[in-house]
Amino acid sequence: MRLAKINGDFCLYMTLSRICCIGAGYVGGPTCTIIADKCPDVTVTVTDLSQDRINQWNSDDLPIYEPGLDEIVRRRRNKNLFFSTDVKKAVIEAELIFICVNTPTKNYGLGKGRAADLKYVEAAARMIAEVANQSKIVVEKSTVPVKAAESISNILKANQRRGVQYQVLSNPEFLAEGTAVNDLLNPDRVLIGGEQTKEGREAVESLCWIYSHWVPRENIITMNTWSSELSKLAANAFLAQRISSINAMSAICEMTGADVTEVAHAVGTDTRIGNKFLKASVGFGGSCFQKDVLNMVYLCECLNLPEVAAYWQQVININEYQKRRFANRIIESLFNTVTNKKLAVFGFSFKKDTGDTRESAAIYVCKYLTDEGANLRIYDPKVTDKKIFSELTNPLMCEDPERVKELVTTYPDPYEAANGTHALVICTEWDQFTTLDYSRIYQKMLKPAFIFDGRLILDHEALMKIGFQVVTIGKKLQRSNVHRSFSTSSQS
Numbered sequence: 001m002r003l004a005k006i007n008g009d010f011c012l013y014m015t016l017s018r019i020c021c022i023g024a025g026y027v028g029g030p031t032c033t034i035i036a037d038k039c040p041d042v043t044v045t046v047t048d049l050s051q052d053r054i055n056q057w058n059s060d061d062l063p064i065y066e067p068g069l070d071e072i073v074r075r076r077r078n079k080n081l082f083f084s085t086d087v088k089k090a091v092i093e094a095e096l097i098f099i100c101v102n103t104p105t106k107n108y109g110l111g112k113g114r115a116a117d118l119k120y121v122e123a124a125a126r127m128i129a130e131v132a133n134q135s136k137i138v139v140e141k142s143t144v145p146v147k148a149a150e151s152i153s154n155i156l157k158a159n160q161r162r163g164v165q166y167q168v169l170s171n172p173e174f175l176a177e178g179t180a181v182n183d184l185l186n187p188d189r190v191l192i193g194g195e196q197t198k199e200g201r202e203a204v205e206s207l208c209w210i211y212s213h214w215v216p217r218e219n220i221i222t223m224n225t226w227s228s229e230l231s232k233l234a235a236n237a238f239l240a241q242r243i244s245s246i247n248a249m250s251a252i253c254e255m256t257g258a259d260v261t262e263v264a265h266a267v268g269t270d271t272r273i274g275n276k277f278l279k280a281s282v283g284f285g286g287s288c289f290q291k292d293v294l295n296m297v298y299l300c301e302c303l304n305l306p307e308v309a310a311y312w313q314q315v316i317n318i319n320e321y322q323k324r325r326f327a328n329r330i331i332e333s334l335f336n337t338v339t340n341k342k343l344a345v346f347g348f349s350f351k352k353d354t355g356d357t358r359e360s361a362a363i364y365v366c367k368y369l370t371d372e373g374a375n376l377r378i379y380d381p382k383v384t385d386k387k388i389f390s391e392l393t394n395p396l397m398c399e400d401p402e403r404v405k406e407l408v409t410t411y412p413d414p415y416e417a418a419n420g421t422h423a424l425v426i427c428t429e430w431d432q433f434t435t436l437d438y439s440r441i442y443q444k445m446l447k448p449a450f451i452f453d454g455r456l457i458l459d460h461e462a463l464m465k466i467g468f469q470v471v472t473i474g475k476k477l478q479r480s481n482v483h484r485s486f487s488t489s490s491q492s
């Protein structure tokens with residue numbers, strides 16, 4: 001035990017030698033790898049029910065692509081970092097347990113389509129209560145609705161063995177995929193919420209001790225559990241709101257001749273607003289923004305705050321509108337029909353530098369285009385064919401999987417994908433798309449050859465000089481590209 005001074009009071013806290021993580025996904029894997037690297041005296045075991053996932057973590061081919069992660073995993077694996085399916089054993093041995101399981105949007109029952117599904121969190125809590133034979137600090141790292149820590153605590157306490165005590169902390173994660181290693185090494189802040197009791201403060205200090213191995217103490221913020229839980233939802237809602245705000249501006253730009261990049265620059269140079277997260281796009285994707293904003297909407301509805309719920313719901317509505325709008329522009333520019341036309345789709349992940357496709361805008365754009373009978377030739381440097389087809393034939397998205405399989409082909413090479421197509425559609429901002437030889441691509445495409453830049457990453461002037469018809473987000477269409485007024489058709 002050590003002594004620390006918190007808010008003027010002295011409190012004892014435990015240094016830790018064994019921690020475990022339940023859930024070896026995009027959060028559990030990278031977070032615990034960094035902890036193991038920065039705390040060499042702490043043994044970290046990352047567990048999952050999925051044997052496949054654990055096998056991959058124990059191989060040279062990790063289950064997630066995250067720049068810089070492989071090297072750190074190799075450095076710590078089987079020294080103080082272990083990956084295992086023996087969840088119970090790891091829980092029994094650990095002094096502190098991170099719960100990093102998935103909390104997807106519920107697709108059944110009460111709150112369907114909005115509430116977070118907490119069944120995996122609850123199962124983890126019940127399992128801890130079942131096997132724990134000594135006191136534990138349980139850390140909720142999954143993103144959850146406010147008061148979930150209280151539910152976890154109730155489950156643990158209702159099932160606790162004699163002499164076993166629990167402290168439940170909220171420690172939401174703020175990493176972004178594609179930059180997880182850097183985000184974990186240099187977090188803007190670490191947030192820890194705990195009970196405002198002596199035992200609660202001691203548990204908070206123990207977790208602070210872990211992070212203080214590499215995070216400056218002033219960047220570790222402590223607060224009550226509910227504030228911590230709500231702060232995570234609020235942060236994601238604010239970020240998603242900025243994207244929907246600039247995407248809403250992009251629609252105005254396309255109608256007026258303003259350029260959304262210039263508007264974003266002008267707005268973002270106001271230091272009160274700041275310039276981050278103002279990049280207009282085909283729409284935000286990823287496993288969290290939509291899920292967490294919907295979670296917030298549901299929370300507001302349950303709290304009988306319909307005006308607040310409607311405010312946040314609009315962030316989602318604009319995102320849906322943006323994805324649909326982009327697909328409509330493609331169809332309209334291609335003379336109002338894409339039936340039987342060949343379109344190369346560049347990028348399928350929800351952002352660059354990740355192979356994650358969850359809620360990727362590309363899925364929706366591809367769906368709208370295949371609904372119109374377009375033949376799609378998809379290239380993504382990190383997404384597997386299996387994942388592309390499983391997203392596009394997901395029963396929630398698609399009524400006729402066989403037809404989608406007929407219409408979609410995947411390619412391992414962008415030049416091959418573009419060969420003989422009517423148009424090229426950029427859905428993800430992979431760096432490599434900016435350095436392709438577009439003259440070579442143009443030669444092999446059908447004419448007029450179109451490029452739809454859904455990420456504003458290409459040199460549009462240069463492409464037009466080559467001969468392309470270029471359509472992008474948030475800039476007025478070239479006269480030659482407009483075949484029907486967008487304002488009338490996009491309302492249909």
Ligand SMILES: NC(=O)C1=CN([C@@H]2O[C@H](COP(=O)(O)OP(=O)(O)OC[C@H]3O[C@@H](n4cnc5c(N)ncnc54)[C@H](O)[C@@H]3O)[C@@H](O)[C@H]2O)C=CC1
Nearest residue numbers: 023024025026027048049100101102103120142143173177
């Ligand atoms: N993906 C991201 O970038 C971020 C995610 N989050 C939040 O972190 C949580 C986890 O997200 P991801 O890592 O993306 O999810 P994920 O789906 O990649 O990983 C979750 C893992 O938990 C495992 N699991 C579920 N129940 C289990 C149990 N009872 N025992 C052992 N393993 C179990 C699943 O098999 C899965 O491998 C979510 O609440 C998410 O909202 C927060 C910040 C960033």
Ligand SMILES: O=C(O)[C@H]1O[C@H](OP(=O)(O)OP(=O)(O)OC[C@H]2O[C@@H](n3ccc(=O)[nH]c3=O)[C@H](O)[C@@H]2O)[C@H](O)[C@@H](O)[C@@H]1O
Nearest residue numbers: 173174175176177243277278279281284285286288350351
């Ligand atoms: O809770 C989570 O899961 C995480 O969600 C986001 O991280 P992530 O979804 O991995 O990636 P972002 O970089 O936030 O991008 C999300 C989506 O918004 C899009 N985006 C982002 C920024 C922008 O200016 N414009 C824009 O369209 C991206 O292309 C992507 O589709 C947050 O950035 C993280 O802080 C948070 O921890």
